Amino acid sequence: MTPRFKPGDRVRVRADSPPGHIRTPKYVQGKTGEVAGIHGAFRNPETLAYGRDGLPKQFLYVVRFDERDLWQQYRGSPRDTLLVDVYEHWLDPA
Amino acid sequence: MHDDHHDDPHAPLAHDHPQTEFEKRVDAVQALLIEKGIITPDDVRRAVEEMDSRSPALGAKVIARAWVDPAFKGRLLANAKRAIAELGIEFTQEAALFAVENTEKVHHVVVCTLCSCYPRGLLGYPPDWYKSLNYRSRVVVDPRGVLKEFGLELDANVEVRVLDSTADMRYLVIPPRPAGTERMDEEELASLVTRDSMIGVARARTPALQ
Known part of the structure; x- marks a missing residue:
């Protein structure tokens, strides 16, 4: 099992709201960021939540966004970033 | 030592608020898990004790x-x-x-x-x-x-x-x-x-x- 993305890759978070338990916040959906790191593979909490085994495991990435790309009105420094943990099945190459 | 604390005035023991829907659900799930033998009351107590020991x-x-x-x-x-x-x-x-x-x-x-x-x-x-x-x-x-x-x-x-x-x-x-x-x-x-x-x-x- 190898990760689909590597640090530095540009990725877009899928914009999707399937019914049920999801672990990808709405505010990064549809946004483009950069893979900052790979945390490893974990059982999928979106199926674990329903008493299933969470397999196959999903790679979990930490994805970096410029705050200004997330919020048009961002008031801080242009260097400020937001890092969020996103599972592989939520990411597409950008 | 004399046993005088029975005279201490205090409010009658009671639930301090009515149970919320979530609390009722948690109690029901816990009771079912115990009834089915998946966990024991001691497992629950130990988990709470373990969590409370962290600071x-x-x-x-x-x-x-x-x-x-x-x-x-x-x-x-x-x-x-x-x-x-x-x-x-x-x-x-x-x-x-x-x-x-x-x-x-x-x-x-x-x-x-x-x-x-x-x-x-x-x-x-x-x-x-x-x-x-x-x-x-x-x-x-x-x-x-x-x-x-x-x-x-x-x-x-x-x-x-x-x-x-x-x-x-x-x-x-x-x-x-x-x-x-x-x-x-x-x-x-x-x-x-x-x-x-x-x-x-x-x-x-x-x-x-x-």
């Missing part, structure tokens, strides 16, 4: 060691779970643990926008504000403004990194070691490390002036 003092011990021992800090940043085990701290949560370092140039602040993910195995229960919609919804949009409300004003040239802990990774912030602490030992240093400084909404305490 920010554990995290403070880790930070103080990182301040005095750069090699340990390196191992903490590389593999936090393994590094804290060196201090006899077992991170019993299934989630992984990741340490990040705050410096003069970079400031990390942790949130879980989806719920209340928190390194409970190292810091104990999260504070109420950490779970509040106010903090969770605002710190991602305006971290500098929220930090200012906590009394922490950051220079414009500091890079702010908001960490949204949405999944299986828990974050521990290593605050910078305060100035004027060169002569302090590890135990004294640990007393300067507050819970909030390990979440990233505050600095460590500065030592009291002699």
Whole structure:
């Protein structure tokens, strides 16, 4: 099992709201960021939540966004970033 | 010893509020799990006892060691779970643990926008504000403004990194070691490390002036 993305890759978070338990916040959906790191593979909490085994495991990435790309009105420094943990099945190459 | 406490005036024992729907549901699920033999009441008691034994003092011990021992800090940043085990701290949560370092140039602040993910195995229960919609919804949009409300004003040239802990990774912030602490030992240093400084909404305490 190898990760689909590597640090530095540009990725877009899928914009999707399937019914049920999801672990990808709405505010990064549809946004483009950069893979900052790979945390490893974990059982999928979106199926674990329903008493299933969470397999196959999903790679979990930490994805970096410029705050200004997330919020048009961002008031801080242009260097400020937001890092969020996103599972592989939520990411597409950008 | 005489047994006089029966005379103490006190209000009659009673539930202090009517059970909420969630509490009723939890009680029902727990009763079913026990009835089916999946868990025992003692399992529940032990889990509560284990959780209650965790507090920010554990995290403070880790930070103080990182301040005095750069090699340990390196191992903490590389593999936090393994590094804290060196201090006899077992991170019993299934989630992984990741340490990040705050410096003069970079400031990390942790949130879980989806719920209340928190390194409970190292810091104990999260504070109420950490779970509040106010903090969770605002710190991602305006971290500098929220930090200012906590009394922490950051220079414009500091890079702010908001960490949204949405999944299986828990974050521990290593605050910078305060100035004027060169002569302090590890135990004294640990007393300067507050819970909030390990979440990233505050600095460590500065030592009291002699």
